[in-house]
Amino acid sequence: MKDLLCPQCKIRRFQVKNSSGDYIVVTVNVNCEIVPIHAEESLIGYDLSIVYCLGCSWSGSVKSLCH
Secondary structure, eight states: OOBOOOTTTOOOOEEEEETTSOEEEEEEBTTSOEEESSTTOOOTTEEEEEEEESSSSOEEOHHHHOO
16 A cells, blocks of 8 residues: 655655654555554554654644645
């Protein structure tokens, strides 16, 4: 399945953070679902309302990627 790209730098890797400042690396698929790059990682406890690009300073909602 194809992943969505950062609107600014066009890479496909993002991160999401939790309240402790920990983060995991994710992708966003064409169904606008956030998917950890390591299948064994859980998204429980992470703020999924904003994703942060790993390649540049862009951050935003998943909806902004799925326009």
